[in-house]
Amino acid sequence: MEKTALLMFVFILIAIPLVNADVIMPGTHAVTINNQITNINDFPDYAFVSICKLGSYSQVKIVGSDGKIESYYKFCDVSVYAIPKSKFKGVEDMEYNFNKIVNESIYISGGDEIRENFNDTYYNEKTQEYFNSLSAKKVISGISSQKTLSDSDPTKEITEYYTIELNKNINQPNLITSIKQNYFIYLYVLVPVISLIIIIYIILKRKNK
Amino acid sequence: MQPVLVFLSTFFIELIVYFTLIKKEVKENIILYCFLINAFTWPLANLFYGFFNLFWIIELGVFLVEFVLIKSLFRIEWKKALLISFIANLITTFIGYLWMVIFRVYTSA
Numbered sequence: 646m647e648k649t650a651l652l653m654f655v656f657i658l659i660a661i662p663l664v665n666a667d668v669i670m671p672g673t674h675a676v677t678i679n680n681q682i683t684n685i686n687d688f689p690d691y692a693f694v695s696i697c698k699l700g701s702y703s704q705v706k707i708v709g710s711d712g713k714i715e716s717y718y719k720f721c722d723v724s725v726y727a728i729p730k731s732k733f734k735g736v737e738d739m740e741y742n743f744n745k746i747v748n749e750s751i752y753i754s755g756g757d758e759i760r761e762n763f764n765d766t767y768y769n770e771k772t773q774e775y776f777n778s779l780s781a782k783k784v785i786s787g788i789s790s791q792k793t794l795s796d797s798d799p800t801k802e803i804t805e806y807y808t809i810e811l812n813k814n815i816n817q818p819n820l821i822t823s824i825k826q827n828y829f830i831y832l833y834v835l836v837p838v839i840s841l842i843i844i845i846y847i848i849l850k851r852k853n854k
Numbered sequence: 855m856q857p858v859l860v861f862l863s864t865f866f867i868e869l870i871v872y873f874t875l876i877k878k879e880v881k882e883n884i885i886l887y888c889f890l891i892n893a894f895t896w897p898l899a900n901l902f903y904g905f906f907n908l909f910w911i912i913e914l915g916v917f918l919v920e921f922v923l924i925k926s927l928f929r930i931e932w933k934k935a936l937l938i939s940f941i942a943n944l945i946t947t948f949i950g951y952l953w954m955v956i957f958r959v960y961t962s963a
Contacts, residue, residue, distance in 0.1 A: 840893040
């Protein structure tokens with residue numbers, strides 16, 4: 646008896662982080678969103694970069710000739726910029742400049758307690774100045790890399806297609822396709838139905854006795 | 855795999871509550887009945903949550919359905935069935951809620 650109780654206790658300790666309760670935070674799963682620019686080859690004189698901004702953190706990735714926008718951490722605010730190839734000096738150069746702006750945006754405030762502060766206004770102004778110096782044009786904003794769906798949602802993968810124009814900043818895809826392969830939903834219906842049948846059978850059998 | 859583990863966790867926690875509160879009155883089939891009750895309410899609750907996102911209303915529904923099933927299967931008085939359903943769901947809800955809070959704090963850090 647003591648052994649069983651101990652085993653149960655160990656199991657609970659292991660399982661507690663997984664418990665969503667009868668229902669609390671029901672099982673969810675993250676679905677990757679593939680983002681794609683459909684007409685990137687219409688602009689041969691431009692280099693395209695995606696930029697993730699999360700607080701003072703920035704990351705830059707190049708958009709390949711296939712138009713695929715690389716995915717980022719889910720809380721990133723992702724935008725795509727078109728930069729004339731004549732002014733584009735590479736991803737490393739952009740990241741160097743971003744880091745420089747970030748460092749300049751941090752200042753130390755005094756008082757009873759010395760702490761670091763981040764000056765958002767300064768950061769935004771300087772990044773805008775930097776983009777202007779590159780003649781960069783924001784063509785897409787508000788890109789998501791991930792979506793959290795309930796386990797009962799059959800969607801397995803989402804692809805969002807963007808058709809861009811250089812003088813326009815779009816924040817919605819022109820086309821969204823999804824692959825539905827998650828058949829878990831049928832289990833969520835089948836299991837309760839079978840359970841209910843057994844429960845009714847048990848109750849009826851008792852009444853007939 | 856994770857939904858199965860989550861279901862089993864909920865099942866084991868409720869099983870402990872059932873064992874603690876009705877073992878003196880009911881000797882047989884506690885594990886089977888507990889499994890059937892959870893196999894009926896847990897997937898449906900998750901399914902409804904996926905569609906409607908009304909957590910507390912769904913949790914209330916689970917509590918009431920489990921009360922009826924506990925009363926019918928274990929044949930115990932309704933006050934006791936109500937108490938068992940309430941405690942079992944309170945514990946699983948509390949643990950789940952706690953986990954949800956920790957999860958959100960962790961992921962938003």
